[in-house]
Amino acid sequence: MANAANNKHLGKDFLPPDVIAKVTGEAKYAEDFRADGMVFARLLSSPYPHARVRSIDLSEAEKVPGYVGVLLPEDVNNPAPPESPLLTMEPGYIGSAILLLAAESETAAQDAIDKVRIDYEPLPFHLDPLVSLRPDGPDAHTGGNVGGAGVELQTIKWTNEDFANAPAGAMPMGKAAQEWTYGDLDAGFAQAKLIIDTPFVHASNSHHSMEPRTAMAYWQNGKCILHVSSQSQSFILPAVAGMIGIPPSDLVIIAEFCGGGFGSKGAAYTLQALPALLSKKLNRPVMMRISRAEEYYHGAARMGFQGQVKLGFAEDGRLLAADLYIIQENGAYASFPDFRNAADGLSLMYQPAAMRWRGLPVFANSPWRTAQRGPGYNQIMHIMEPLLDQAARELNIDRLQIRLKNSPERKGVFGSRRTAVTSCYVREALERGAQIFNWEEKLRLHGQRNGSKITSVAVGQAFHPAGFTGFDGLVRILPTGKVHIHTGVGNLGTFSHSSTSRIAAEVLKVDWDDCVIERGDSRRHLPWNIGQFGSNTNFTMARTNFVAATDAVNKLKAIAARRLGGNAEQYDVDGKRVFRRGSPGTGLTYAQAAQLAIQYGGSFDGHELPEDINAMTKESAAALAGTGLIGVAKDTLPVDGAPSAFAVGFVQIELDLETGKHTIVDYVGVADCGTVIHPAGLETQIKSGAVQGFSVAALERIVYDPQIGLPASIGYYQAKPATYGDVAHRFHTSAVDSPDPSSPLGTKGIGEPLLGCAASALLCAISEAVGGHVFNRTPIVPDMILNHLHGRPQAHGPLQVNCQ
Amino acid sequence: MAESIDAQAEARRLSRREFIKRVIASGAVASSASFVMGGMAGCAPRTRAALAGAAERLISIDVNGELRRVDVLPQETLAMTLRYKLGLTGTKLSCDRAECGACTVMIDGVTHYSCSTLTHMVRNRKVVTIEGLRGADGALHPVQQAFVDELAPQCGFCTPGQVVAAVALLQRNPNPTREEARQAMAGNLCRCGAYDSYLNAIMRATGNTGEIHHG
CATH class of the missing domain: 3.10.20.30 (Beta-grasp domain)
Incomplete structure (x- = not known):
């Protein structure tokens, strides 16, 4: 798969150092740690979707044998609304945390929780943003019904006319909170041969992380030791310290393993701070276990969309104009800008000549929403790709060709600012995928019947930004000759903590066996790094490891020149030694150079540090000073555009027209992730991203009782993430493997769009199997298919949410 | 004291190794006293009482x-x-x-x-x-080794359960087809979605390389 010929590590498979522990059970997640004197804490969760807590009476709870203490809303510093409170006197959804109670055993803690008497004043609530936008609609919390995601907290109510003016089934479109336009929209629609104008719904869906966000904390010598479930390591530390109310230097975060996050554990979240605060109050270690149901309350969900999109296509299939309106369901608190991301995604993937976007994020009395794999960028593909097929059908164009017709150039631009990407090879990905899938041949199978089953083939595509700049790298060569690569990236299961560390090994030309990865515990002196989210790790961390390793190489050469004569430019490295070019016998081993670095001091061994590195990196490097040769630097490399990842998927399914159930027969996934860094890891991601895509497209459910706000999907069997039975029978994977010019060794991320392209392909395949009917809704579930086939009305209203 | 005498009598009947094992086990009882867990969260108070x-x-x-x-x-x-x-x-x-x-x-x-x-x-x-599952010498079980070789785990949280389920499958059916393995493993969820990699690992463990799917 990889173009690896000239590289020592890049594009080659390796044994990630954490994989053995995963198959032996030795991998320790937050709930696997114990501390002497540890007590157990349970959350008291709101039974109301929206209420005010008038009073809390602990008198009976305190009498329960084993009761130790409690953390109340008054004990915490909540952020300003609409950010998620740590503990609240105004619960915003069923499951909101009101207090945390500790006892000698978990059973005693729950007994005491049951004895807490709370006087609630129930408040109006809603689970549908459109309800809140009505002139007299309820607000999910006091202070406003719109906000978060970069939008100021405010109240927006649409007029009765706004609602009355919407045609039957179409979305009313009153005042938006944000909007942008480029190009001449009216001219684009006027020139269009075909106009599609349709409402849509994208359901919210839970993250279903298999490790519940259990946390355990204790204090030692004034420092808080915190075991958490986190996708990210260094990135969350300042924010968690802020929630606890201590300087970052007084917080130790241990997150060596993370049992899935998919965006919900990327940034700091409130449950990470609660046991630390209670532990401080009680002076006892606190274990706060989170149950599966609680994980569905506190584990977040993807933003749901209600919207309307109008598309104008030329006769040749070119998208001339796009007009997009999105209402984003925020949950009860501030969330992520999916509704803005979606607009960028549409504008990049289809390059419309003119486009307008309007949108607003609306609060609802449902659990916290946050980024989920491909936030906004994937939802819009799930909505758009079936519409592209509809356009292809009506214009009599091949479905692959209409995508090629609209796909971005190598430096495609997007959004209102017309930002260029660093690189785009989506056309090559489409062509590669079509070849592997044998698109032309498979089209002949399309529509064939086998009893009650019909074969359908389809293609889907997706995009996501894939990198940041400005973070730090830190490597250390010890007098043993070993290279320690310090990485503050988390462990989401992609092995990218190691694959990106191999960039440093590549630059230093060292054998992998001579490398030690330092990660997973802030006491291992880690640099300031981006979190592991947003498909960015490869690009961002390739750059940090590149600059740190380059700094180390420069220091090796400088030390050699100082010791052996000449100047640094006359020296080179081979992975074991730094030697004089033309005189290979004149040189030092890395071990000798590291020893000399300690002798020379200054910047060589970390006693002098660059001014521009982050305070966290400075502290880590200072702690390591004098232990070896320190390579440390901030990534200030140039970047030409917005790093971007693309992926395409081709799928063949059989849809049973009697049951509405589908079987995935064949799937081909192709990634545009720059130069492939880790072929085996990429293959795994392409396949498993597709599994999550199939899950979002046609399986998962998120359901609330609209009368009482009670959630009906707080267990796996209710929420239905994909199982062994739902995966493709045959996966094929490939990569374009063309370098990104803004990445020092060509690599860029890929995680998110691998879900979106597969989900889009499956949504298209199901739609095409039933005669091209576009459901305008994700997920498409069997009862929707059967209702359509039998001419029955759907169980849901056109814009209804949280109902399936 | 009676318990102590009994323990000494029992110790005389046991090998040294077995006795040490039991001492360690009873130590575990003592040290776990503060970790008395009911797993009862969510049950009605009357049931718990x-x-x-x-x-x-x-x-x-x-x-x-x-x-x-x-x-x-x-x-x-x-x-x-x-x-x-x-x-x-x-x-x-x-x-x-x-x-x-x-x-x-x-x-x-x-x-x-x-x-x-x-x-x-x-x-x-x-x-x-x-x-x-590891051998007495610490070597990985062949199923564990196959999971490593296929880079099957992702986040790793479901992996111990997947490994145990796969070992049990191969104990009762040493040579399952890929489809049989899929059916047998259906009780183990993986939210990362690594199912295909896990099936590859099981096929590798059985030596059925023809049913390992790559590329």
């Missing part, structure tokens, strides 16, 4: 070939005993409701969800957890 009044029992269970003595509450699940009293944290809790298989162990060679098995039910039965 009734069960809390029942007699606690010191029992012996065979875990990974060792007899472990442990103080077990009447309502205690095997997953909680393993994790909180015997220190075997490789068995994971994800749903605690017999839905996901992260807590899969073998009892007399048959897979069970330990989150939904009462510890009192496994007296006189042989429990094998993920920690019991």
Whole structure:
């Protein structure tokens, strides 16, 4: 798969150092740690979707044998609304945390929780943003019904006319909170041969992380030791310290393993701070276990969309104009800008000549929403790709060709600012995928019947930004000759903590066996790094490891020149030694150079540090000073555009027209992730991203009782993430493997769009199997298919949410 | 004192190795005293009160070939005993409701969800957890090695359960087809979606390389 010929590590498979522990059970997640004197804490969760807590009476709870203490809303510093409170006197959804109670055993803690008497004043609530936008609609919390995601907290109510003016089934479109336009929209629609104008719904869906966000904390010598479930390591530390109310230097975060996050554990979240605060109050270690149901309350969900999109296509299939309106369901608190991301995604993937976007994020009395794999960028593909097929059908164009017709150039631009990407090879990905899938041949199978089953083939595509700049790298060569690569990236299961560390090994030309990865515990002196989210790790961390390793190489050469004569430019490295070019016998081993670095001091061994590195990196490097040769630097490399990842998927399914159930027969996934860094890891991601895509497209459910706000999907069997039975029978994977010019060794991320392209392909395949009917809704579930086939009305209203 | 005399008498009957094992086991009982867990969160208070009044029992269970003595509450699940009293944290809790298989162990060679098995039910039965699969020399079990070779785990949280389920499958059917393996593994959820990689690993462990799918 990889173009690896000239590289020592890049594009080659390796044994990630954490994989053995995963198959032996030795991998320790937050709930696997114990501390002497540890007590157990349970959350008291709101039974109301929206209420005010008038009073809390602990008198009976305190009498329960084993009761130790409690953390109340008054004990915490909540952020300003609409950010998620740590503990609240105004619960915003069923499951909101009101207090945390500790006892000698978990059973005693729950007994005491049951004895807490709370006087609630129930408040109006809603689970549908459109309800809140009505002139007299309820607000999910006091202070406003719109906000978060970069939008100021405010109240927006649409007029009765706004609602009355919407045609039957179409979305009313009153005042938006944000909007942008480029190009001449009216001219684009006027020139269009075909106009599609349709409402849509994208359901919210839970993250279903298999490790519940259990946390355990204790204090030692004034420092808080915190075991958490986190996708990210260094990135969350300042924010968690802020929630606890201590300087970052007084917080130790241990997150060596993370049992899935998919965006919900990327940034700091409130449950990470609660046991630390209670532990401080009680002076006892606190274990706060989170149950599966609680994980569905506190584990977040993807933003749901209600919207309307109008598309104008030329006769040749070119998208001339796009007009997009999105209402984003925020949950009860501030969330992520999916509704803005979606607009960028549409504008990049289809390059419309003119486009307008309007949108607003609306609060609802449902659990916290946050980024989920491909936030906004994937939802819009799930909505758009079936519409592209509809356009292809009506214009009599091949479905692959209409995508090629609209796909971005190598430096495609997007959004209102017309930002260029660093690189785009989506056309090559489409062509590669079509070849592997044998698109032309498979089209002949399309529509064939086998009893009650019909074969359908389809293609889907997706995009996501894939990198940041400005973070730090830190490597250390010890007098043993070993290279320690310090990485503050988390462990989401992609092995990218190691694959990106191999960039440093590549630059230093060292054998992998001579490398030690330092990660997973802030006491291992880690640099300031981006979190592991947003498909960015490869690009961002390739750059940090590149600059740190380059700094180390420069220091090796400088030390050699100082010791052996000449100047640094006359020296080179081979992975074991730094030697004089033309005189290979004149040189030092890395071990000798590291020893000399300690002798020379200054910047060589970390006693002098660059001014521009982050305070966290400075502290880590200072702690390591004098232990070896320190390579440390901030990534200030140039970047030409917005790093971007693309992926395409081709799928063949059989849809049973009697049951509405589908079987995935064949799937081909192709990634545009720059130069492939880790072929085996990429293959795994392409396949498993597709599994999550199939899950979002046609399986998962998120359901609330609209009368009482009670959630009906707080267990796996209710929420239905994909199982062994739902995966493709045959996966094929490939990569374009063309370098990104803004990445020092060509690599860029890929995680998110691998879900979106597969989900889009499956949504298209199901739609095409039933005669091209576009459901305008994700997920498409069997009862929707059967209702359509039998001419029955759907169980849901056109814009209804949280109902399936 | 009576217990002490009994223990000395028993020690005379035991090998030195066996005696040390039991001392370690009873140490585990002592150190786990503060970790008494009911796993009862969510049960009605009356149910918990009734069960809390029942007699606690010191029992012996065979875990990974060792007899472990442990103080077990009447309502205690095997997953909680393993994790909180015997220190075997490789068995994971994800749903605690017999839905996901992260807590899969073998009892007399048959897979069970330990989150939904009462510890009192496994007296006189042989429990094998993920920690019991390595060879005496520390070598990985062939299934574990195949999981490594195929880079099958992702986040790793479901992996111990997947490995135990795969070992149990191959014990009763050493040469399953890929489809048989898929059916047999269907009780184990992986939210990362690594199913195809896990199936590849099982095919590798059986030597059925023709059914390993790459590319």
